[in-house]
Amino acid sequence: MVQSGRKTIKIEAPIIITSDGTPVWMNKEWAVDFFDWLGESKLKVSGMKHMQNKLQLTFTTPKECTMFGLKYASRKK
Numbered sequence: 001m002v003q004s005g006r007k008t009i010k011i012e013a014p015i016i017i018t019s020d021g022t023p024v025w026m027n028k029e030w031a032v033d034f035f036d037w038l039g040e041s042k043l044k045v046s047g048m049k050h051m052q053n054k055l056q057l058t059f060t061t062p063k064e065c066t067m068f069g070l071k072y073a074s075r076k077k
Contacts, residue, residue, distance in 0.1 A: 005062045007046075009069055013055035023050035037075065043068050 013034075014026040025031045038045065047058035059065040 007060075007062055007065050008056055008058045009065055010051070010054045010056045011072065012053060015050050015053060015055060017050065017052050041068070041071055043071075 014030050016024050016026060018024060043064050044060045045057050046060045049056040049058075057065075057068065059068060
C-alpha cells in the first residue's frame with residue numbers, strides 16, 4: 001500500500017522494455033481497461049513511467065496517490 005506523503009506508486013503491469021528502451025504492452029486489453037478506469041476515477045495523474053513489468057504513476061498530491069492505492073486495491077479483488 002502507499003505510504004503517507006508519497007506522490008508516486010508502482011503497480012504491476014504487462015509491459016516489457018526492449019533493448020532500445022521502447023516500452024511494449026504485452027496485453028492491450030489490460031492497458032485499455034486500466035486507462036478507462038483511471039479516467040472514470042477522476043484522479044489527476046501528473047506523470048507516468050514505464051518500467052519492466054511495472055508502471056510508475058505520479059499524482060499531483062499525496063492524497064490522490066493514497067486514494068488511487070485504495071481504489072486500485074479494491075478493483076483488483
